[in-house]
Amino acid sequence: MEGKAITTEIIRGAVKVEGLVAEVCEERKKTIPLRLISHLTTLRKLKVVYFRQFRKLRLLVLSGNPISKDPEYRLFVIAFMRNLFYLDHKLCFKHQIDQAKDEYQDELQELKEKELQEEEDIKSRLAKRAETELYKKANLIGLDGLFDKMLKDDPEHAKLSEVPTLLEGLEEMREKHQTTTAELKGLIIDLYYKEQAEIKLWQSAMTEDVDKKDEESRTLVNKFEEVKKKTIQEAFQDRAFGEEKLKNLLVENDAMQYNLMEIEVVCFDQVQHLWRLFEEAFYSMIDNGKQHFNN
Numbered sequence: 130m131e132g133k134a135i136t137t138e139i140i141r142g143a144v145k146v147e148g149l150v151a152e153v154c155e156e157r158k159k160t161i162p163l164r165l166i167s168h169l170t171t172l173r174k175l176k177v178v179y180f181r182q183f184r185k186l187r188l189l190v191l192s193g194n195p196i197s198k199d200p201e202y203r204l205f206v207i208a209f210m211r212n213l214f215y216l217d218h219k220l221c222f223k224h225q226i227d228q229a230k231d232e233y234q235d236e237l238q239e240l241k242e243k244e245l246q247e248e249e250d251i252k253s254r255l256a257k258r259a260e261t262e263l264y265k266k267a268n269l270i271g272l273d274g275l276f277d278k279m280l281k282d283d284p285e286h287a288k289l290s291e292v293p294t295l296l297e298g299l300e301e302m303r304e305k306h307q308t309t310t311a312e313l314k315g316l317i318i319d320l321y322y323k324e325q326a327e328i329k330l331w332q333s334a335m336t337e338d339v340d341k342k343d344e345e346s347r348t349l350v351n352k353f354e355e356v357k358k359k360t361i362q363e364a365f366q367d368r369a370f371g372e373e374k375l376k377n378l379l380v381e382n383d384a385m386q387y388n389l390m391e392i393e394v395v396c397f398d399q400v401q402h403l404w405r406l407f408e409e410a411f412y413s414m415i416d417n418g419k420q421h422f423n424n
Contacts, residue, residue, distance in 0.1 A: 178209050178240070188215040201232075208233040209240070267321040269314055276306040323414055331407040335400055342396040346389055353385045 177196060180186060189210065191197050197217070199205070207213060207221050208229035214221060230237065264270050280286045360378045364371035
């Protein structure tokens with residue numbers, strides 16, 4: 130079965146895995162709720178270690194696999210599984226776990242160091258990805274490495290670099306540029322966060338105001354619907370005054386429409402007012418940022 134892809138199916142709330150295991154998403158390794166893995170027919174020790182990544186694995190059945198004939202099989206599996214309770218339907222006792230960990234402590238230590246490094250690499254990549262996304266949102270892409278890019282794009286730089294001592298101060302300029310760039314990025318990111326906070330504040334205020342007006346409108350409509358239903362029933366029951374009642378209903382309808390239009394106009398004016406306040410605060414932040422950069 131070498132090279133066969135993984136297949137899974139749900140069996141009474143557990144997971145049955147057949148074949149060799151393919152790559153699993155790093156972020157899911159810690160949370161996949163595997164409880165039982167069985168019917169693996171071609172496993173070797175290295176393939177068993179693969180299941181260590183499933184941190185919620187509690188029961189593992191490997192009987193019938195070639196590895197189960199190995200004299201060290203049980204201790205090896207118990208040692209390298211993180212939180213295994215049962216192996217081949219037999220409880221993993223504490224003394225067995227302690228013995229297994231002690232037996233393979235060197236290999237385990239090496240593996241743990243490797244896992245720790247992998248986790249650090251993942252965190253680093255995620256942090257870098259988050260930083261890149263932030264730079265995109267704050268329009269900072271391309272700022273890093275700008276100094277070297279300018280030198281590379283300068284057709285005279287290669288010629289000038291051939292002249293001894295001419296570019297001795299270049300490294301000092303690069304360091305100053307890096308320091309200034311770091312300060313600039315900090316200021317722009319701080320401004321970006323303030324802008325986002327102002328946007329959220331405006332959106333929250335606008336949503337709250339619109340929701341209030343929407344609730345007023347719904348109340349008017351629901352009230353009219355109740356009056357309409359009652360009026361139509363009365364009109365059918367008392368046909369002598371039915372026409373007059375329906376005329377009154379039309380008056381109520383016109384009044385409701387007028388009130389709804391009034392609510393809409395008031396809501397529009399309030400949103401416009403909120404927008405003007407937002408613009409004033411937003412552009413004030415931008416102007417303050419410009420003044421800071423100019424200074």
